[in-house]
Amino acid sequence: PSSITADTTQALDEAGLEVDLGDALSYDHVDLSFDSPVFSNPDYRQAFLMTIPRQQILESIITPINPEAEVLNSQLFVSSQPQYADAIAANGYEDMYGDVDIAGAQALLAGATPEITILYNTANPNRVDTFQLIKQSAEQAGFIVNDGGDPEWSSLLGGGGYDASIFGWVSPGAGYAGLPQIWQTGGGGNYNAYSNPEVDSLVDQTQVIIDDAEAIDALQIQIDALTASDAYGLPLFQTPGLTAGNGRVGGVGDFFGGQTGIFYNVLDWTLED
Secondary structure, eight states: OOSOOHHHHHHHHHTTOEEEEEEEEEEEEEEEOTTSTTTTSHHHHHHHHHHOOHHHHHHHHTTTTOTTOOBOOOSSOOTTSTTHHHHHHHHOHHHHHSSOOHHHHHHHHTTOOOEEEEEOOTTOHHHHHHHHHHHHHHHHHTOEEEEOOOTTHHHHTTSSSOSEEEEEEEOOSSOOTTHHHHHSTTOTTOTTOOOOHHHHHHHHHHTTOOSOHHHHHHHHHHHHHHHHHTTOEEEEEEEEEEEEEOSOEEOOOOOTTSTTGGGGGGGGOEEOO
16 A cells, blocks of 8 residues: 555454565655745754654654664665665764754744745645644744645645645665756756755766766765755655465565565465465
């Protein structure tokens, strides 16, 4: 399912199905709009990110489904990728935003009460819950948070009218052709008007390197760290991956770390008696 909840796994268990869980390649994140009247101010961006209760969001939404899940700490890599450890060591998300810091956010706001609108998908219960938890926390620091949720949220991306957005990406797992779309100035998927000349240059370099995966990984880790220092936004959690069956099909393998999904080894499946 596109939006797995604890009710999903409970219903499958009650139906007597065999359920396997893991971390999928998709992940939820919060992006801040750099052309927003509020978040064009870097202090306000950092203050807002300091209020996002990532551990509470994880425990409310994901832990009841997958108790082994952890907060995600990279915008470019997911936990199953070998580059993840180096990325989180470089980007500082754990140190900067590992815990909610209302007092620190208030200090950055210096008495201001910025009003912001958050865009998200009201048809996705996980995003609704995420919005509510963020709103409750941010308002403790002084932000005024307006509900910009909409079932047609995707058509509104990049159109203005909001200051932050909650949605998901799917990590490619390998490859780098999509980097200019999201991270480069004017990229087609750069919905939040992010622009950093150093990041632009690093992205350009990734597109001309051939057969040197380590060099490309190093460039992506730098991009991850620079966007973190710019208070681009925050990764939240990897979406749970789920398979369920009645035991009649054998050979179904772990698919959570790949984009091809459950059918990646379909030629190995067998029908059990």
